[in-house]
Amino acid sequence: MSNSRSQPKRERILDIAEELFALHGYDGVTLRQIAKGAGVDVALASYHFGKKLDLFNAVFERRAELLNSARLDALRACQQSAASRGPSVEQIIEAFLRPLELAQETGDPGWQHYLALIAYINNSPYWGPRMMSKLFDELVSEFIAALRKALPDARDEDLYWCYHNLSGALTLTLAQTGRIDKLSGGKCRSADFEAAYNHMIPFVAAGFRQVCGKSAQK
Amino acid sequence: MSNSRSQPKRERILDIAEELFALHGYDGVTLRQIAKGAGVDVALASYHFGKKLDLFNAVFERRAELLNSARLDALRACQQSAASRGPSVEQIIEAFLRPLELAQETGDPGWQHYLALIAYINNSPYWGPRMMSKLFDELVSEFIAALRKALPDARDEDLYWCYHNLSGALTLTLAQTGRIDKLSGGKCRSADFEAAYNHMIPFVAAGFRQVCGKSAQK
DNA sequence: CGAAACTTTCAACAAGCGTTGAAATTTAGA
């Protein structure tokens, strides 16, 4: 039945699991660490979610729908405002990235952990193929379709490689490794998503135009 | 003492550890899996390398020096050929990426596993800060210095963010998740490093010029 | 209140973990 004060513990398990999985990966976290972090008995995770893998999937799926619709809304919005000629490359990439920043602005630190988890999964040769497709392929295909319209001379192969570059840059940003902080001597901060996207959008847009622009030889 | 026929087993442990760590991460691999894969007793890994973490470090360090000098040689070579005006952005990025491809062409499949391991470590919020700096910071600083010379109007902050984008695109490529294969319906193949770099070089070079070119406002 | 449903804890399991000391085997050098 719908329970009023029973949600917190279930939710706390998801929250702490999200944070630990993002930091240490699936195998680097034990159910006992999660239980201790949530202030809960070990068996409770099994009661709510089943096997460890089921908990992992539950964490992954919890915010996926909300994130997907936020990004899709952003795409629809910029398509609307651009009328029939369609949005520019910059506008499309903006719609692809900015919602990730809005998620951060809710003040819920869980979103940051969740995005780091996505980065972990997306970069993993084991988890990537198993988990990313089901929840994100449809969204990505829509964005690529929009980019194809904005770059009518592009070959499909070039378009996908360019998206791959975008996806990589984004993934490392979401991972929040702090590496850029150290390298730059503090001039750049991994946690500053806004600065990251402010640089990523013109960077990636220029790349798309260079590779997929009006110069289709061969 | 220098042993002729004792190296194989020690080396086989490193080889299989490299492959498994790259696929499943540090915590996703047990010493018993490694031993079984190498056809060797569990205790032998401890004898040669000490703790599990020491083995992980040994795998990480084995090819680092060779890789670093190959990339540094490539940078020196393009600096030489470009005389006093210095190499172009494209030439520098080419020197940064192509040696990774040469490593693949040796025919040793271990190199591919090694590069996937680098991708795992670089993208990990836990391992990245602990392991990447020591072996790769010096190399990266040299490349950024070369880029700074090729882009004299660039602000340092912009330069580092651009490098971050390059590093991300490269990392996802090295991770070999096969995601681009599926998305593109087979038009792109993760294993085709040459194609990946052929697209990444002009893409990234255009991004650098867009963000770090002659338009430094505020 | 009282019973049913849901939540949480307790206690324990079999299996697998990294690590180690000692024995067995192989190799190297006089």
Added chain:
DNA sequence: TCTAAATTTCAACGCTTGTTGAAAGTTTCG
């Protein structure tokens, strides 16, 4: 060939893992 050193295996340890069945506690609702 004989001996000492290096390599490899054997056997076991103490501990932690994911999972589970039953008990205890809490909430819901007639």
